[in-house]
Amino acid sequence: xxxxxxxxxxxxxxxxxxxxxxxxxxxxxxxxxxxxxxxxxxxxxxxxxxxxxxxxxxxxxxxxxxxxxxxxxxxxxxxxxxxxxxxxxxxxxxxxxxxxxxxxxxxxxxxxxxxxxxxxxxxxxxxxxxxxxxxxxxxxxxxxxxxxxxxxxxxxxxxxxxxxxxxxxxxxxxxxxxxxxxxxxxxxxxxxxxxxxxxxxxxxxxxxxxxxxxxxxxxxxxxxxxxxxxxxxxxxxxxxxxxxxxxxxxxxxxxxxxxxxxxxxxxxxxxxxxxxxxxxxxxxxxxxxxxxxxxxxxxxxxxxxxxxxxxxxxxxxxxxxxxxxxxxxxxxxxxxxxxxxxxxxxxxxxxxxxxxxxxxxxxxxxxxxxxxxxxxxxxxxxxxxxxxxxxxxxxxxxxxxxxxxxxxxxxxxxxxxxxxxxxxxxxxxxxxxxxxxxxxxxxxxxxxxxxxxxxxxxxxxxxxxxxxxxxxxxxxxxxxxxxxxxxxxxxxxxxxxxxxxxxxxxxxxxxxxxxxxxxxxxxxxxxxxxxxxxxxxxxxxxxxxxxxxxxxxxxxxxxxxxxxxxxxxxxxxxxxxxxxxxxxxxxxxxxxxxxxxxxxxxxxxxxxxxxxxxxxxxxxxxxxxxxxxxxxxxxxxxxxxxxxxx
Amino acid sequence: xxxxxxxxxxxxxxxxxxxxxxxxxxxxxxxxxxxxxxxxxxxxxxxxxxxxxxxxxxxxxxxxxxxxxxxxxxxxxxxxxxxxxxxxxxxxxxxxxxxxxxxxxxxxxxxxxxxxxxxxxxxxxxxxxxxxxxxxxxxxxxxxxxxxxxxxxxxxxxxxxxxxxxxxxxxxxxxxxxxxxxxxxxxxxxxxxxxxxxxxxxxx
Numbered sequence: 001x002x003x004x005x006x007x008x009x010x011x012x013x014x015x016x017x018x019x020x021x022x023x024x025x026x027x028x029x030x031x032x033x034x035x036x037x038x039x040x041x042x043x044x045x046x047x048x049x050x051x052x053x054x055x056x057x058x059x060x061x062x063x064x065x066x067x068x069x070x071x072x073x074x075x076x077x078x079x080x081x082x083x084x085x086x087x088x089x090x091x092x093x094x095x096x097x098x099x100x101x102x103x104x105x106x107x108x109x110x111x112x113x114x115x116x117x118x119x120x121x122x123x124x125x126x127x128x129x130x131x132x133x134x135x136x137x138x139x140x141x142x143x144x145x146x147x148x149x150x151x152x153x154x155x156x157x158x159x160x161x162x163x164x165x166x167x168x169x170x171x172x173x174x175x176x177x178x179x180x181x182x183x184x185x186x187x188x189x190x191x192x193x194x195x196x197x198x199x200x201x202x203x204x205x206x207x208x209x210x211x212x213x214x215x216x217x218x219x220x221x222x223x224x225x226x227x228x229x230x231x232x233x234x235x236x237x238x239x240x241x242x243x244x245x246x247x248x249x250x251x252x253x254x255x256x257x258x259x260x261x262x263x264x265x266x267x268x269x270x271x272x273x274x275x276x277x278x279x280x281x282x283x284x285x286x287x288x289x290x291x292x293x294x295x296x297x298x299x300x301x302x303x304x305x306x307x308x309x310x311x312x313x314x315x316x317x318x319x320x321x322x323x324x325x326x327x328x329x330x331x332x333x334x335x336x337x338x339x340x341x342x343x344x345x346x347x348x349x350x351x352x353x354x355x356x357x358x359x360x361x362x363x364x365x366x367x368x369x370x371x372x373x374x375x376x377x378x379x380x381x382x383x384x385x386x387x388x389x390x391x392x393x394x395x396x397x398x399x400x401x402x403x404x405x406x407x408x409x410x411x412x413x414x415x416x417x418x419x420x421x422x423x424x425x426x427x428x429x430x431x432x433x434x435x436x437x438x439x440x441x442x443x444x445x446x447x448x449x450x451x452x453x454x455x456x457x458x459x460x461x462x463x464x465x466x467x468x469x470x471x472x473x474x475x476x477x478x479x480x481x482x483x484x485x486x487x488x489x490x491x492x493x494x495x496x497x498x499x500x501x502x503x504x505x506x507x508x509x510x511x512x513x514x515x516x517x518x519x520x521x522x523x524x525x526x527x528x529x530x531x532x533x534x535x536x537x538x539x540x541x542x543x544x545x546x547x548x549x550x551x552x553x554x555x556x557x558x559x560x561x562x563x564x565x566x567x568x569x570x571x572x573x574x575x576x577x578x579x580x581x582x583x584x585x586x587x588x589x590x591x592x593x594x595x596x597x598x599x600x601x602x603x604x605x606x607x608x609x610x611x612x613x614x615x616x617x618x619x620x621x622x623x624x625x626x627x628x629x630x631x632x633x634x635x636x637x638x639x640x641x642x643x644x645x646x
Numbered sequence: 647x648x649x650x651x652x653x654x655x656x657x658x659x660x661x662x663x664x665x666x667x668x669x670x671x672x673x674x675x676x677x678x679x680x681x682x683x684x685x686x687x688x689x690x691x692x693x694x695x696x697x698x699x700x701x702x703x704x705x706x707x708x709x710x711x712x713x714x715x716x717x718x719x720x721x722x723x724x725x726x727x728x729x730x731x732x733x734x735x736x737x738x739x740x741x742x743x744x745x746x747x748x749x750x751x752x753x754x755x756x757x758x759x760x761x762x763x764x765x766x767x768x769x770x771x772x773x774x775x776x777x778x779x780x781x782x783x784x785x786x787x788x789x790x791x792x793x794x795x796x797x798x799x800x801x802x803x804x805x806x807x808x809x810x811x812x813x814x815x816x817x818x819x820x821x822x823x824x825x826x827x828x829x830x831x832x833x834x835x836x837x838x839x840x841x842x843x844x845x846x847x848x849x850x
Contacts, residue, residue, distance in 0.1 A: 002827075012682075013679070014672075014675050014687075122690070146711055147711070148711075175713075179687060179688045180672075180686065180714075181685070181686045181687075181711050181714070182679060257713065257714070260686075260711070260712065260713030261713050261715070263713070264713045268720075346715055346717075347713060347716070348717050364718045364741075365718070365741050365742075369719075369740070369741055369742050372778050373736075373740070377770075379766055380730065380733055380766045380774060381733055382766070383755070384698050384699050385755065387697040387756050389664070427756065605756040606756075607697045607754070607756050611764060612764075621753075622792075623751070623753075624664075624753065
């Protein structure tokens, strides 16, 4: 497949939205890009990293979002266009910096923050809508309505950023960022980037000043003036448009993926002559005159947008302001419960909302077919649980943690964090994890639980984090725990990659995003330097890992650390052959008659192990099994055997 | 580029995480874009996690870019990589005109309840699938791929089956170009699998 920098202007490519944005940034002539991985934003930096050396730009996976955005700002301050990318959770991490750079302004060259929102939280711990941040912090924000716009909006936004001296946000959602569509490519300019931090001529001050956010109230006023000018500029933006009849029965106001769903819905309902659509791309500041002229076209207005009623709120605010001089509209949307303000939009939800407002009948399937749908037995479409991959070290780690906590016998539990191992909330990790919030929260919570002995608390607490999470946000919590004698065990599942988001490197790995040698930062050295006892084990050695874990838990004082180290199975299988040939001896497997209560398929539950009711024994699915060998150590009858492959 | 009999053509690819669902939609999508069509692909995905239900929605148009999700009951073609997942998707997106290609090889779910009720009866599953499709092609793709020494080739066999029954505006040459582009190190095996899929459908 072609890289995003394919030199074929005018050609059509099938790109995901994130690749389109990365291509757009290249066409805008960026020289610097930094990010922390997070779905649905990771492919932006990932695809830039692949072409960074060739295009002579600097691309970095940073330790966390806050450092990433501060680095991006430095590039802008020194005259280099920079891109910073993150998911919406990352936006929360950088709010403090954003609230000051919006006052201080930027350097000579533009900076764009790309935020990937995840409505329905397909791969997230929340489904926060990033758009209100733009209004709250006075930062211009645009949202692409299709894949072509995802690319084209990048150069547009850099021009805005430089013309008005402000950081800008490009918000996209999963159904644009992670969906694929046609992109017509433009030219990538050849730029000899030259960085220098020079005397800064501040548009808000009469003389050169440091790039600073004080005097804050004055700069706050200045930013408001800037936003007013940008609103005027956005009135004629090509990313806002009205399509439909001059006097429609219903006006849809929409943005982002809602634009695509709205067109699909109008098409499905064959209502092109009844419905007009105002598609908005520049969401903050929202062009007031354009909104006003469109509101005058129709009495009924419905808002189709992902997650929060953001446009709905802003447009109704505007409408309240000009209701004295023009007619009043009927507004429909999330506030009237025609659409939900949680979960993602779907074409069906949009169709349903429109049919309800316009009283149109719509039946996607005939009654005869619906009878067949309803007759499908429930057990024919049983639920499929997400689980760890066959051969995943996490399954073994949680097996050891579960057994150690069980042997300890004091009702210990795990505080969880963000990564593949979040699945330990469920059967994949034997229900060991009992809390789940944001990046780093598990270690902070463990600090707190670990101080509650004085109030009678006597349960062991285990904070389980991933390796990338450790560098991102765990270190301060461990410092706090050791310093204050908090009683908990920190387990770092070190699988050598940021696995959940696509195996990005992190500060513990040996290569940078651009494939150059990095200085690997030793997590055990950090933990020991902080003053914690550190034990390192291989989770596939179940016996030793369980014993080590039990010993750490029973220490019952201070913050101590277990590093469970084993390469991610998906990374391993790209490099190595399967290590074992696994077999189940049907003579030895006693099935339901064994005292084990079918430990392998009912409790351990690796997808490579199948219970075969026809023979009353366990089988191995040779298509699924990765032959890691771990299950050989859990069968009490020794029916599962592993034979090393030469 | 041909005008489509129906525009857009809605294709759903259904399977289990880890089977290669995304790759299948990418192969088909790239071939169609090379031919000049608009293609939109929406995916349900669970990070790198495996074992969950996954599907891709492809909307193929000669006229415009559609949204990445297919509305209820609007699939024209179903590519089922696994029988339970095929039936699940027919329930939501099937209709009396849908044509289905299904790989009958089960992927067992991890036992959630511990009840050991196991996997539903395969014959019964296929009966349901047939009754909910205008036409059904049962293609033993995994079994054939295992004979070729690599279970993942099942995906290319299924694409071959889809190609041969004429449901998509694609021919073998268009696929050959994409195979070269996407699998430069495994052109021979993938080409062989594609042809095999085409033959298997001819026999049915």
